[in-house]
Amino acid sequence: xxxxxxxxxxxxxxxxxxxxxxxxxxxxxxxxxxxxxxxxxxxxxxxxxxxxxxxxxxxxxxxxxxxxxxxxxxxxxxxxxxxxxxxxxxxxxxxxxxxxxxxxxxxxxxxxxxxxxxxxxxxxxxxxxxxxxxxxxxxxxxxxxxxxxxxxxxxxxxxxxxxxxxxxxxxxxxxxxxxxxxxxxxxxxxxxxxxxxxxxxxxxxxxxxxxxxxxxxxxxxxxxxxxxxxxxxxxxxxxxxxxxxxxxxxxx
Amino acid sequence: xxxxxxxxxxxxxxxxxxxxxxxxxxxxxxxxxxxxxxxxxxxxxxxxxxxxxxxxxxxxxxxxxxxxxxxxxxxxxxxxxxxxxxxxxxxxxxxxxxxxxxxxxxxxxxxxxxxxxxxxxxxxxxxxxxxxxxxxxxxxxxxxxxxxxxxxxxxxx
Numbered sequence: 425x426x427x428x429x430x431x432x433x434x435x436x437x438x439x440x441x442x443x444x445x446x447x448x449x450x451x452x453x454x455x456x457x458x459x460x461x462x463x464x465x466x467x468x469x470x471x472x473x474x475x476x477x478x479x480x481x482x483x484x485x486x487x488x489x490x491x492x493x494x495x496x497x498x499x500x501x502x503x504x505x506x507x508x509x510x511x512x513x514x515x516x517x518x519x520x521x522x523x524x525x526x527x528x529x530x531x532x533x534x535x536x537x538x539x540x541x542x543x544x545x546x547x548x549x550x551x552x553x554x555x556x557x558x559x560x561x562x563x564x565x566x567x568x569x570x571x572x573x574x575x576x577x578x579x580x581x582x583x584x585x586x587x588x589x590x591x592x593x594x595x596x597x598x599x600x601x602x603x604x605x606x607x608x609x610x611x612x613x614x615x616x617x618x619x620x621x622x623x624x625x626x627x628x629x630x631x632x633x634x635x636x637x638x639x640x641x642x643x644x645x646x647x648x649x650x651x652x653x654x655x656x657x658x659x660x661x662x663x664x665x666x667x668x669x670x671x672x673x674x675x676x
Numbered sequence: 677x678x679x680x681x682x683x684x685x686x687x688x689x690x691x692x693x694x695x696x697x698x699x700x701x702x703x704x705x706x707x708x709x710x711x712x713x714x715x716x717x718x719x720x721x722x723x724x725x726x727x728x729x730x731x732x733x734x735x736x737x738x739x740x741x742x743x744x745x746x747x748x749x750x751x752x753x754x755x756x757x758x759x760x761x762x763x764x765x766x767x768x769x770x771x772x773x774x775x776x777x778x779x780x781x782x783x784x785x786x787x788x789x790x791x792x793x794x795x796x797x798x799x800x801x802x803x804x805x806x807x808x809x810x811x812x813x814x815x816x817x818x819x820x821x822x823x824x825x826x827x828x829x830x831x832x833x
Contacts, residue, residue, distance in 0.1 A: 454693065454698035454699040454700070454701055455693055455694060455695050455698045455699075456693060456699075457692075457693060457699060458692070458693065458699035458700065536704055537704055537707075538701050538702065538703050538704050538707070539701060539702065540701060546701075546704075549704065549707040549708040549709070552708045552709060552710065552712070553708050556708075556712070556714075599795075600795055603705060603795050603796050603798070604705065604706050604794070604795060604798075605704050605705060605706045605707035605708050606706050606707075606708055606712060633717060634714075636717075636719065636721065636722060637716055637717075637721070638716065638720075638721050638794075639712075640721070642721035642722060642724070642725045643721075643791075643794070643795075645795075668725070671722055672722065672726065675719065675722070
């Protein structure tokens with residue numbers, strides 16, 4: 425308990441980049457229990473690493489039964505959206521040092537979708553809404569012999585919404601979607617926006633009609649949860665408002 | 677390295693569920709499926725949304741003006757009595773003011789509550805009956821208020 429010993433320990437701690445981080449993970453396994461429970465894991469990890477690295481350490485070294493989705497692990501595939509410290513984020517884009525590793529880091533599945541196991545949810549309703557807005561180019565007439573050209577300004581019009589990776593972080597942060605899954609949700613509207621404002625596409629009217637329905641854009645309460653959640657920085661709420669404006673200016 | 681804080685819960689009901697007999701998952705409320713009805717092609721929701729914005733702007737003027745006249749100006753709330761109301765409703769201007777305020781406020785509030793019910797009522801039955809209750813209350817209040825404004829008799833005994 426003398427002072428030199430303490431200093432030595434501190435010096436050692438400073439030399440090593442590793443710190444002990446507690447991951448508090450929402451576990452659910454229907455083959456074991458109907459109840460979801462919190463489970464704590466302590467992991468030695470460099471704070472400059474990502475939450476996904478922590479999950480990997482747990483799965484590979486501590487508990488192989490931990491189940492979560494991840495594919496590319498670099499923020500492109502959109503597989504690992506989860507609720508980290510109460511906010512929807514991509515585990516592969518969230519650094520440990522950015523989310524206060526002094527306290528336990530809570531990791532939950534995204535809300536509003538059926539949890540199948542641990543952090544894996546049933547994405548089917550999400551993709552059904554995506555399919556329902558017809559997220560593909562629709563044109564009339566003969567196919568051109570070369571690519572469909574577009575000016576830089578026309579491309580700029582919908583540039584923001586082309587960034588969507590369909591991770592469901594926005595839709596599963598929407599309080600309207602939590603309570604009523606019939607709502608299309610921000611992600612589907614963003615992907616409709618991408619084609620509605622595309623000068624090459626000719627089914628914008630059809631998509632607007634779909635989103636004009638009772639489960640369409642008018643259910644948006646502009647809480648900006650989706651814009652806050654988007655790991656790609658898409659201005660989701662703005663895109664939804666642009667669809668609303670297009671619907672109103674179309675009529676008047 | 678690992679410290680499990682809740683290892684007990686799983687052990688207790690381990691006998692209940694296994695690989696062949698998994699626990700039921702908690703379905704999300706009203707989730708979207710292939711059978712979700714397609715667009716109805718009406719503009720009702722759009723007009724509802726527009727009405728909320730426009731009536732809101734008008735109501736700010738009407739309601740704040742109303743509160744100012746009733747509660748602040750010229751002696752405040754203590755001046756309000758039967759004679760005060762009778763005097764105001766003798767003028768068509770205040771009749772129109774109160775009538776417009778009644779209709780806009782009731783429809784604005786009812787539409788707002790309708791969206792709240794749509795957002796939060798999970799079962800279709802609950803949803804339907806809550807809305808029926810809301811519409812009944814709205815129609816009753818609007819009609820009664822309109823009747824009073826138009827048939828008000830200052831010489832009533």
